Amino acid sequence: MPDTDDPLLDHLSEVQISFIRSLLGVHKRSVLAPLYTETGLAPLKYRRIDIALRYLQYAVECAPDTYVADAIADSIALAASNAQSWFMDLQLVILKLRGPFALSSGRDAATQDIELLRSRIEAHMGQEFSLELRNNKKLYLLLDRKGPACAMRGYLKILNGQHREALTRLLLSCHTLAVERLRWVERYRDYVPYAERTCRLCKTEVETPEHVLLVCPADDDITSLRGTYLERMAEVHDALPEWMADGDATAYLRHLLSLDISIALTAEWIYDTMLLIDRQPMLVPAAYIRRY
Numbered sequence: 001m002p003d004t005d006d007p008l009l010d011h012l013s014e015v016q017i018s019f020i021r022s023l024l025g026v027h028k029r030s031v032l033a034p035l036y037t038e039t040g041l042a043p044l045k046y047r048r049i050d051i052a053l054r055y056l057q058y059a060v061e062c063a064p065d066t067y068v069a070d071a072i073a074d075s076i077a078l079a080a081s082n083a084q085s086w087f088m089d090l091q092l093v094i095l096k097l098r099g100p101f102a103l104s105s106g107r108d109a110a111t112q113d114i115e116l117l118r119s120r121i122e123a124h125m126g127q128e129f130s131l132e133l134r135n136n137k138k139l140y141l142l143l144d145r146k147g148p149a150c151a152m153r154g155y156l157k158i159l160n161g162q163h164r165e166a167l168t169r170l171l172l173s174c175h176t177l178a179v180e181r182l183r184w185v186e187r188y189r190d191y192v193p194y195a196e197r198t199c200r201l202c203k204t205e206v207e208t209p210e211h212v213l214l215v216c217p218a219d220d221d222i223t224s225l226r227g228t229y230l231e232r233m234a235e236v237h238d239a240l241p242e243w244m245a246d247g248d249a250t251a252y253l254r255h256l257l258s259l260d261i262s263i264a265l266t267a268e269w270i271y272d273t274m275l276l277i278d279r280q281p282m283l284v285p286a287a288y289i290r291r292y
């Protein structure tokens with residue numbers, strides 16, 4: 001049945017969202033779009049419309065003397081005369097996607113190119129996700145990647161679960177660094193402005209993934225780990241540009257993350273670095289600590 005009742009669809013979607021979050025190892029505050037862009041799965045809202053359209057395609061192609069063909073012809077005729085029917089519900093849920101397409105009613109409804117409509121809906125879903133990735137500052141590490149907006153990403157096939165989850169959390173901004181955690185308002189802490197989410201190690205720069213992984217000089221273990229990792233990467237990739245400490249750390253990190261062949265190595269480096277930084281408590285500016 002088309003999902004004309006949003007609260008009912010929400011119940012189903014909650015199960016899907018919680019399942020994907022658990023699969024990826026991210027927390028329940030994680031942004032929704034990457035759950036789909038990283039796995040290639042479609043939100044149920046889209047998935048269930050696609051299933052209904054595939055059924056419609058099957059039904060209109062059935063021989064004229066079958067019950068299915070009669071039923072779908074009736075449903076289309078009812079919708080064309082502005083009466084409620086399964087077909088009208090399907091039109092409605094497609095309309096609610098607010099895309100540049102519609103399931104037309106009337107005599108040509110049965111013969112329209114359903115295949116084309118399905119692909120336009122899928123493209124619309126990809127555009128919605130691309131827009132969200134672009135507009136959400138938390139997802140900057142997922143920007144400007146080659147290929148389709150939604151796909152099963154290579155890094156999800158990393159065998160070591162801890163390394164895979166550390167990388168996933170970094171990409172989806174579900175890590176434990178101050179740039180993310182100090183955005184949260186908690187019982188004993190107010191929202192901390194971006195510029196004051198200071199690195200717990202050097203106490204000067206903002207504690208971002210690119211700063212901790214590539215720039216921060218304050219912890220010997222982390223800098224040594226960085227050096228070893230970059231040496232190993234240079235062995236794997238002959239053409240890898242050398243990392244300069246004053247370079248664009250975000251761009252360089254994005255480049256390292258785009259190198260699929262060495263992604264397991266990168267995930268291990270991220271996991272080990274995050275373990276090291278988590279040994280020290282996060283720096284919370286006193287002005288934002290709530291006292292009761």
Ligand SMILES: [Zn+2]
Nearest residue numbers: 199201202216
């Ligand atoms: Zn630092």
